[in-house]
Each structure stands twice: as C-alpha cells, then as structure tokens.
Amino acid sequence: xxxxxxxxxxxxxxxxxxxxKAGRIFAVRAEPDGEDCVVTEYLLGTAxxxxxxxxxxxxxLGWPIRRKPLSIPxxxxxxxxxxxxxxxxxxxxxKGKKG
Amino acid sequence: MKKKLPDELELARDLLDKxxxxxxxxxxxxxxxxxxxxxxxxxxxxxxxxxGSAVLARCxxxxxxxxxxxxxxxxxxxxxxxxxxxxxxxxxxxxYQVKLDVKAAETPAFAWEHWLRDHVIAxxxxxxxxxxx
Amino acid sequence: MSMKKAATLALxxxxxxxxxxxxxxxATSAQAGAIFRYQLLWALALGTILVVFLVEMSGRFAAVxxxxxxxAIRQQFGFTSWLVPFVVLTLIHFLTLGAExxxxxxxxxxxxxxxxxxxxLPVAALVWxxxxxxxxxxxxxxxxxxxxxxxxxxxxAWRYHPPMGQVLAGMLPTLPHHEPAxxxxxxxxxxxxxxxPYLFYFYSSGAVEDEWDESYVAVNRGVAVIGMGFGSIISxxxxxxxxxxxxxxxxxxxxxxxxxxxxxxxxPFWGFALFAVxxxxxxxxxxxxxSLAMAYTSAQTFGWNxxxxxxxxxxxxxxxxxxxAILAAALLILFGVDPLKLTLFSMAINALVLPFVALPFxxxxxxxxxxxxxxNGWISNAITILTLVVAIVxxxxxxxxMFLGG
Numbered sequence: 001x002x003x004x005x006x007x008x009x010x011x012x013x014x015x016x017x018x019x020x021k022a023g024r025i026f027a028v029r030a031e032p033d034g035e036d037c038v039v040t041e042y043l044l045g046t047a048x049x050x051x052x053x054x055x056x057x058x059x060x061l062g063w064p065i066r067r068k069p070l071s072i073p074x075x076x077x078x079x080x081x082x083x084x085x086x087x088x089x090x091x092x093x094x095k096g097k098k099g
Numbered sequence: 100m101k102k103k104l105p106d107e108l109e110l111a112r113d114l115l116d117k118x119x120x121x122x123x124x125x126x127x128x129x130x131x132x133x134x135x136x137x138x139x140x141x142x143x144x145x146x147x148x149x150x151g152s153a154v155l156a157r158c159x160x161x162x163x164x165x166x167x168x169x170x171x172x173x174x175x176x177x178x179x180x181x182x183x184x185x186x187x188x189x190x191x192x193x194x195y196q197v198k199l200d201v202k203a204a205e206t207p208a209f210a211w212e213h214w215l216r217d218h219v220i221a222x223x224x225x226x227x228x229x230x231x232x
Numbered sequence: 233m234s235m236k237k238a239a240t241l242a243l244x245x246x247x248x249x250x251x252x253x254x255x256x257x258x259a260t261s262a263q264a265g266a267i268f269r270y271q272l273l274w275a276l277a278l279g280t281i282l283v284v285f286l287v288e289m290s291g292r293f294a295a296v297x298x299x300x301x302x303x304a305i306r307q308q309f310g311f312t313s314w315l316v317p318f319v320v321l322t323l324i325h326f327l328t329l330g331a332e333x334x335x336x337x338x339x340x341x342x343x344x345x346x347x348x349x350x351x352x353l354p355v356a357a358l359v360w361x362x363x364x365x366x367x368x369x370x371x372x373x374x375x376x377x378x379x380x381x382x383x384x385x386x387x388x389a390w391r392y393h394p395p396m397g398q399v400l401a402g403m404l405p406t407l408p409h410h411e412p413a414x415x416x417x418x419x420x421x422x423x424x425x426x427x428x429p430y431l432f433y434f435y436s437s438g439a440v441e442d443e444w445d446e447s448y449v450a451v452n453r454g455v456a457v458i459g460m461g462f463g464s465i466i467s468x469x470x471x472x473x474x475x476x477x478x479x480x481x482x483x484x485x486x487x488x489x490x491x492x493x494x495x496x497x498x499x500p501f502w503g504f505a506l507f508a509v510x511x512x513x514x515x516x517x518x519x520x521x522x523s524l525a526m527a528y529t530s531a532q533t534f535g536w537n538x539x540x541x542x543x544x545x546x547x548x549x550x551x552x553x554x555x556x557a558i559l560a561a562a563l564l565i566l567f568g569v570d571p572l573k574l575t576l577f578s579m580a581i582n583a584l585v586l587p588f589v590a591l592p593f594x595x596x597x598x599x600x601x602x603x604x605x606x607x608n609g610w611i612s613n614a615i616t617i618l619t620l621v622v623a624i625v626x627x628x629x630x631x632x633x634m635f636l637g638g
Binding site (some may be wrong): 001002003004005006007009010026028029030031032035036037038039040055063064075079080091 | 102104106107108109111112115131133134135136137141142143144145146157159186187213223
C-alpha cells in the first residue's frame with residue numbers, strides 16, 4: 001500500500017510537467033464517503049497559507065484578501081514522490097479550467 | 100456508535116495537532132500525524148491518524164525518529180512509539196477536538212501514563228482530590 | 233455579580249503576587265531604587281500597562297475559547313513552529329523557578345540564620361506537597377490571602393513620605409546621570425521581570441481550571457486591572473522604599489541581605505522579618521505558578537490529561553512534570569548557585585524569548601474564527617504590537633548589556 005504522510009506533504013512546492021511552480025500545498029480538503037474519508041482537492045498558495053492560522057497578515061493590517069487560493073482536484077496531483085508533488089496538467093490548463 | 104462528521108473537512112485545519120479524546124472525553128493526546136493511502140484511479144483516502152513521540156520526532160528530522168525508536172526499544176515501555184488510529188475509530192470531529200470510539204486506558208496512547216501511575220505515583224502517598232465539582 | 237465571579241479576583245491577585253511581584257521584581261526594584269532612586273519608575277509604569285492588557289487578553293481568550301494559551305498555540309501553529317520556542321521557554325522557566333526557590337530559601341535563611349542551600353530540599357518538598365495535595369481554588373485562595381502581607385512595602389513607602397514630585401517625575405523616561413550600562417540592564421531586568429510568559433500561560437490555564445466561560449469576559453477586565461495593579465503598587469512601593477532607605481547610604485544591593493534592610497527603618501522591630509516573610513510568600517506564589525505553568529505548557533503541547541483538580545492518578549504525566557521541575561530547580565540552589573545572580577540572569581534572558589511569545593499571541597487574539605466578536609480591537613492590538621516592539625528591543629539590547637552591566 002502506497003502511503004503519504006500529510007504533515008510531510010504540507011508546505012511542499014507543486015510543479016507542473018514543464019517545471020513551472022504552481023505554489024505550495026497548504027490545505028487538503030476531504031469528505032466522508034461511506035466508511036472512508038477521501039480527498040477532494042488540494043489548495044495551493046503562499047499568502048493563502050496564512051489561512052491555516054485563521055487570519056492573514058494582510059487582514060491584520062486591514063487589507064482585504066484579493067487572491068483566491070489555487071485548487072487542484074485530487075486526480076490532477078501525482079503524489080508518488082511526496083517530496084515532489086507533480087501537477088498532471090500544465091499550469092495554464094489548470095487555471096483555464098477554473099475559468 | 101453513530102458518527103458525527105462534518106460534510107467537508109480540511110485535513111490540516113480540522114485534524115492535525117488537534118486534541119484527541121476518548122468516549123469519556125478523557126484527553127489522550129494530539130493528532131501528531133495523518134497517513135493517506137494512494138490508490139489507482141480513486142481519490143486518496145485517510146488511512147489512519149498517528150499519535151506518539153516517534154511521530155513528533157519525525158517532524159524534527161527523520162533521523163531523530165530512528166533515535167527515539169532505538170531509545171524506546173532499550174527502555175521497553177511500550178511496543179511501538181506510535182499509536183495508529185484507523186479512520187474507522189474516529190467518531191466525532193468538532194472544532195479543535197477529535198473524539199475516538201475507544202477507551203483511552205485500552206490504547207497504547209496511555210502506555211506512559213499508566214506506567215508512571217503504577218510505578219511512580221503508586222509509591223507516593225496522596226490524599227484523594229477527585230474532581231472538584 | 234455572583235460570589236463565584238467575585239472570587240475570580242483571587243486568581244488575579246495570586247497571578248500578580250507570584251507573577252508580577254516575585255523575586256525578580258524584588259531584586260530589580262531594590263536595585264533600581266537603591267542606585268537610581270525614582271528614575272526607573274517609568275519602566276515599572278510601562279511594564280504595568282503592557283501586562284494589564286496582556287493579562288486581560290489571556291483571560292478573555294481562555295473565557296471565550298475555553299482553552300489555555302499553550303493549548304491553542306500547538307493547535308493553531310503546529311508542532312514544528314512551536315518546538316523551538318517551547319524548548320527555550322521551558323529552559324527559562326526552569327531557571328526562573330530556581331531563582332524563586334532561591335528566594336524562598338533566602339527568606340528562611342533571614343528568619344533562621346541557617347544557610348540558604350540547606351533549605352533547598354525542604355522548600356522543594358513543601359512547594360511540591362502544596363501542589364500535590366491542593367485543588368486549584370485552594371492554591372488560589374491561600375496564596376492570594378497570604379500575599380496581602382506584601383502590602384507592608386506600601387505601608388513603609390507611605391510612612392517615609394517620599395518627595396512626590398520626584399516620584400511622579402520618575403514616571404517619565406529620563407537618561408541616567410551615571411552608569412548608563414547598569415541603568416539599561418536594570419531597566420531590561422525590570423521589564424523582563426514584569427512581562428513574564430509564565431504569567432500569561434498560568435493565568436489562561438487558571439481561567440480554564442476555574443471553568444470560566446464567555447460571561448467572565450467583563451469581570452476578567454476588572455481582575456486584570458486590580459490584580460496586576462496590586463502587584464504594580466507593591467513594586468512601586470519597593471522602589472520608593474529602596475530609594476529612601478538604601479540610596480542615601482550608598483547601598484547598591486549586591487546581595488539580598490542588603491535589600492532586607494529596606495523595611496527596618498519604618499518597622500524597627502519587625503522590619504527584617506516582614507521583608508523575609510513578604511519575600512518568602514511572593515516567591516512561593518511564583519514557584520507555584522512557574523511549576524504549574526511548566527506542567528500546563530507541556531501537558532497542553534502534547535495533549536496529556538491535566539488539571540490541579542484531578543487526582544494525580546488521573547494525570548500522572550502532568551503531576552510528574554511539576555514534580556521533576558521543582559526537584560531539578562531546587563538542585564540548583566542546593567549546589568550553591570547564588571540566588572541573586574540566578575535571578576538577574578533569568579530576568580535578562582526572559583527578555584530574549586519575549587518576541588516569540590508576543591507574536592503568536594498577537595495572531596491568536598485576532599483570530600475571528602476562535603474569538604468571534606471578542607477578537608482584539610485596535611487598542612488591544614496597538615498594545616500587543618507595542619509589546620512586540622518592546623520585546624524585540626529588550627531582546628536585542630539585553631545581550632550586550634548582560635556583559636556590560638551585569
């Protein structure tokens with residue numbers, strides 16, 4: 001069984017097949033599915049990483065958050081090497097899908 | 100037991116580092132690690148939670164984890180330095196707390212607690228404080 | 233206001249007597265008054281304002297989230313970022329605990345003439361027994377009641393009729409006429425003695441022990457002001473008394489024996505004993521707070537069961553943490569470490585770790601998911617940022633000063 005430790009995954013840089021940096025994983029969304037709990041998507045970002053702390057540095061200073069974190073559906077991230085998560089489509093395609 | 104899980108979870112925010120309690124709300128420890136199982140053609144699933152000093156040691160450096168394991172084998176307090184909690188044992192997730200469908204005393208999480216209670220505390224005279232209320 | 237809420241004042245006074253007015257405050261106040269008379273009162277005033285706000289925030293946090301600070305820090309920021317501050321804080325708390333135990337031993341030495349190090353193990357045993365057998369409210373009530381004896385300093389200060397003009401002038405920062413390095417060192421020590429992390433961790437854990445809820449937010453404000461105000465007034469009095477008694481004689485408080493002379497003019501017969509008892513009780517309060525703060529912080533970081541109202545059988549790791557801490561700290565005194573030097577050293581390095589405590593605190597107090605409408609307003613934030621700035625300045629400045637002024 002291939003396994004990945006969540007705490008070692010958080011903060012890793014995700015790159016697309018062309019080697020372009022997409023961002024760092026700061027959150028993993030999941031939902032209960034029968035007896036299991038399955039991953040639905042991964043959230044990437046840097047300023048958005050602060051949202052794990054519940055606030056953002058910008059909001060502390062009074063600025064509204066403008067950038068929404070980049071979300072990668074579960075089937076587009078290759079975790080076979082947890083130290084180097086790979087986006088399975090190009091960054092441009094991913095952003096295009098979000099419309 | 101009926102499970103009370105939210106419809107949507109964020110694994111880092113809702114599970115990692117949260118206080119773990121048992122059926123009777125006794126504190127057992129914290130979620131020190133979480134392991135996902137990768138599957139072909141299916142989304143990764145949460146296989147188990149991890150609790151224990153060996154897990155924390157890994158956060159410092161993987162080599163520290165092997166030192167902690169070696170040390171533990173020498174002292175021999177508990178068989179493993181990590182208590183693996185299968186996802187099925189998770190009964191309830193509320194803000195900042197994860198409730199398991201177990202009794203703390205029956206899990207490895209209390210190995211140190213019980214050993215200290217039986218080998219150290221037992222030898223010290225004490226009055227009975229009990230619960231204040 | 234119900235009786236139970238009125239009784240929360242006890243937590244405030246206990247925290248103040250052990251946290252605010254402890255061996256560090258006694259040592260630095262005596263030195264401040266003896267060497268610089270009223271010039272360092274501004275440091276005390278600044279420390280008081282900051283601490284009142286920080287204590288109010290700690291209490292508000294615990295009342296609304298029903299969690300203590302170390303609990304929330306591990307939970308919100310994760311183990312990896314908390315690890316280094318946790319280890320450093322534990323070390324500092326350990327050294328400070330040694331200083332407080334040294335203070336109790338010195339007080340007993342003053343009363344009996346027996347050497348300080350002889351008292352180390354008996355004192356450790358008594359403090360330990362107190363924690364082992366008592367519930368949290370018993371500890372709160374007895375220590376705060378006994379802590380009222382420190383009012384002896386206020387009585388003495390009042391009876392000396394200090395020049396009020398100079399006292400008030402001292403509340404504003406001025407440059408020293410002589411020995412600037414020493415001035416800086418004592419100022420850093422004074423602020424470090426007052427703004428101690430163990431104070432907030434203890435207070436927030438105590439609020440959880442006392443089962444505060446959101447309805448306590450209002451009374452917490454009063455407790456923070458009255459409680460910390462109490463400690464502050466005692467410390468101001470200590471500086472004034474030192475200025476009036478020690479400074480004219482050129483006594484520089486290189487030794488606790490010299491500080492003990494402070495009350496002897498006003499209370500010729502009892503002065504020595506009053507100083508000793510006040511110091512002893514303040515240090516017992518501090519030793520209790522420190523050892524419990526260490527146990528609370530460890531237990532909450534690792535998720536163990538904890539609570540002074542539980543029988544030790546139910547929270548073995550928590551109880552053995554404070555037991556081990558008290559024993560190890562007592563060994564420092566047993567092996568002859570000088571209590572005054574230990575005190576001044578721990579006050580100075582306490583200043584070094586403050587920024588690492590102030591920053592997570594700032595983030596937590598602004599977290600609307602945790603605190604809702606009780607999150608910090610702009611005044612509280614301004615004070616916390618000021619604390620962070622002061623903490624960084626203290627940290628940077630304390631290192632060279634330790635070598636120049638210590």
